[in-house]
Amino acid sequence: MKISIFSVATFFLAAATSVTSAPLEAAGDMNQLHARQDATLELTVEVFSNSNFGGFMDSISVVPGKCRSLPKGIRDNVESARFPGGYRCTVYRQSDCQGVSDTNDAEKIATGDGGSTDVIRPFIKKLRILVRNHARSVRCKPL
The missing domain is CATH 1.20.5 (Single alpha-helices involved in coiled-coils or other helix-helix interfaces)
Structure with a gap:
């Protein structure tokens, strides 16, 4: 070989x-x-031009804990919003997540045994008057 x-x-x-x-x-x-x-984890926040999730809807990507300015075509035209479950989200009147704001609050839910528990609503049906149609930014934080 x-x-x-x-x-x-x-x-x-x-x-x-x-x-x-x-x-x-x-x-x-x-x-x-x-x-x-x-x-990076991104959440989707849905904002609506009318209260009770009516009118035009836009989806906005938000990184938990970081301020997200709303795009020009959306800001100043938000009356209601839906947020991902498990997060407390705040909509602000200023672009830098400062100033007057509105947050998805806790709501008491009956437990069926005569008691109640607090649950964070994953929405705001109608932004408070000082923020409604003046929204400029949003921030979401895990519960």
Whole structure:
């Protein structure tokens, strides 16, 4: 059996390539995992041009805990809003989440055994007068 120098060199080159590519693939997987862990959660807030969720509806992406200014076509034209469950959201009159505001409040719900419990409403049916049609920003925080 004759073995040429070329086939031996090809064998070692292929072996070296497969050995070095395994750690690089693992590092690539770690980078993908790291990127997934760093992905920012975004919530969807629905705002309506009329009270009781009527009129035009626009969806706005909000990062929990961060102030989100409303886009020009939406701000100053919001009368009601729906929020994701498990979050307390505040709609502000100013663009920097400052000033007069309205928040989805707690509501007492009967438990059936004669008692009641507080539940955070995931909506505001009608923004208070100082914010209604003057909304400029929103912020949501987990409960």
